Amino acid sequence: MLTDEMKRQRKTTCAELLKHYEEEGEEFIQRIVTGDESWVHHYDPESKRQSMEYRHKSSPSPRKFKAVASARKVMLTVFWDSDGIVHIEFLKQGNTFNLERYISTLRKLSVRLKRVRPTKHAILHHDNDREHTSRQTEEALHKMNFVVIPHPSYSPNIGPSDF
Template sequence: MKGGDPTESILRDQKRSGRPLSASNAANQKAVDRMILSNRRIKQKYIAKELEISKERVQHIITDILGDRKVSARCVPRMLTDEMKMQRKPTCAELLKHYEQEGEEFIQRIVTGDKSWVHHYDLKIKRQSMEYGHKSSPSSRKFKVVASARKVMLTVFWDSERIDHIQFLKQGNTVNSEWYISTLRKLSARLKRMRHTKHAILHHDNARPHTSRQTEEALHKMNFVVLPHPSYSPELASSDFYLFPKLKKHLRGIRGNHYESDEDVEAAVRHWFRQKCVDFFTDGMRQLVRRWQLCVDRDGDYVE
């Protein structure tokens, strides 16, 4: 620059080092992908520190560029063998056939029931096992663990409109065929008072008290038609994949509720059920049909 300060010209024209124009460049993308593949539970702040970029850029690379998402592991009772899958697929195909023939009336006749421990408190949540995965990555699985010792067993039967029967069994009592038959008699009496349609179709899992010869004879005398249910298939039972998870999420609360007694737990459960509208129960039953179809489509493998 003629007549100007030569020092100013040098400072203005020289190339300067510094941060790249974009922290989301190809090199950082590959580095982030490599770090996630080596440790799927890696934290964004650790990636940002290693690459010397902001957490905002790390989030952008992970979600918007790589398309990864952090998901929880699924609880499954056991790894399915080929024989188990071959049992699950035709069972679901048979149930879908009934639904196609009878439509919504088939769903309206189903009364599903199951048992579950309801804890005074439960500090373990699925978010603790969340890890990153690509859109096409299979979801990871974790196996069930023992929760807190203070608990009460909830047994509930429900249909597409309401709760049909609910009762609690305190810890230390025995769940056997005699107890289950007594519960079924109470359910049958309540259904006769509440329903004005065809006989109910009972849907329960293959626990021993449900499938013993004594129970089967009692079901026949009470005119129950039992819906087939494949073994090791909690994700095909509406209570397991729909009702119980939503109930326990509510009982846990945002910061974790602690109940002082069994009576407090029972009161909280009954109150939550009373708040549910018909659409809540209808949605749970309709999701059952969708899961039957998914099981068939996946050749009998576990359904998300």
């Protein structure tokens, strides 16, 4: 159940975004860089020896006696805009996703954006995870000159992505 304050905040956020769109049009949409994290399965389906074998396109695939996928979950952080993926990063196994890690990722994203989208002044859109909304993150985003689209609280139905 949303309180009246939450409803007001949601309406204000939506009105601000519509105002920007009315003023800038498609340029506003093209400047938005969306980011999110998700756990994904990582597979190594072929052994090194199998990948070195030469096979013709029409030849049958080699038979494996025991097919065991080396599946493990890894954290994927991805940022994209209307032109495609801008930055992608996998969290190495054994590491944890925390505030310092997220700020480090944002620094890498900032450098990458300057290289691949130099003419755009990016607007960042991410959800309200603790790492995304902490004071340290907000300070780091301010230092990197990121503008952040406010994400309405308690809005799981409008998450930034569902990749």
